[in-house]
Amino acid sequence: MLKDSTMWYASWFDTPYYHILYKDRDHKEAKEFMDNLTNYLNLEPNEKILDLACGKGRHSIYLNQLGYDVTGVDLSKNSIEYASQFENQTLRFRVHDMSKPYAEKFSAVFNLFTSFGYFEKEECNLNTIKAIKSDLNEKGLGVIDFMNVDYVIDNLVPEETKEVSGITFHIKRYLQDGYIYKEIKFNNNDEDFFFTERVKALTLEDFQNYFDDAEVSLLDIFGNYKLQKFHKSNSPRLILIFK
Known part of the structure; x- marks a missing residue:
């Protein structure tokens, strides 16, 4: 079975092999990141979070356990079908294209673990930023957790x-x-x-251009899951906080 790079995420993410290959991801590190991030954002219990490109829901499920009202969305029907078994009154999963606005407002919108820069059309990357902006309530904040391309x-x-x-x-x-x-x-x-x-090799400057075009403000930048300062040469992550 040969798959080219066109819409690769729509096919590869929907296979069981994707989840087999990545099953040993560091769940402890992911939980610590969510602890650090929600503390930094000063989110109150029961506030609404949108988890964009949630996959099988590992971040969404943990955020819900922390006391937040969470909606996880993903383009992969198989991933959403799997995640749906964990639904409750304050946790739900839906199939959704993240480059389009969701029909609710949230206190925070998270796009985690390099779930950006997949699209064939460049305009879809900008549209995703615009969609995040439209999904935020008056005090809401957006978070993109991307790789540090230089590193x-x-x-x-x-x-x-x-x-x-x-x-x-x-x-x-x-x-x-x-x-x-x-x-x-x-x-x-x-x-x-x-x-x-x-994945498009997006730099901090590229994101700043998206933010300018989408008319959102970059508030803070971190370089790892401990939310330490970003360094272009040696930070593994590029974590952007904006509104």
Whole structure:
């Protein structure tokens, strides 16, 4: 099964193999990030949070456990179907395109774990910023947690092999035409698979241009999940707080 990079997120994220490959993500680190972020934003219990591109809902579920009213949205129907088993009166999951406004207002809108820069059309990136702005209530704040492109490129591992759940994934990474690519090849049950992840190599300056065009204000920048100061050369993350 060969998949090109066009709308790659719509196909790759909907496969079970995506979740197998990434099942060992650091959940402790993710929880600490949510603790730090909600404390920094001074969010009160029961305030409404929108988790854009929520995947299977790991951040949404934990935010709800912290006492917030959470809506998780994602383009992947399979991910939303999985996450929906955790729904309750203050936690819900919906299929939604994040480049379009959601029909509610929130105290915070989170776009986490490099869930930005996927689109084929550049205008969709700007539209996502505009959608976040429209989804915020009067005091609401937007958060984008993106990779620090300079750090990632300097530390790019060109090739590696990972065995997860009995499947050997052959991974190749490279920078091309302003995008960071990850090619993923593997065989399962005698069938060959090939998927490509493609994320636009957006810098802080690129985001500032989006914010200017969307007429939103950048309030703060952090470089890691402990919310320490951003350094272009050695911060692993680019975490942007805006309204």
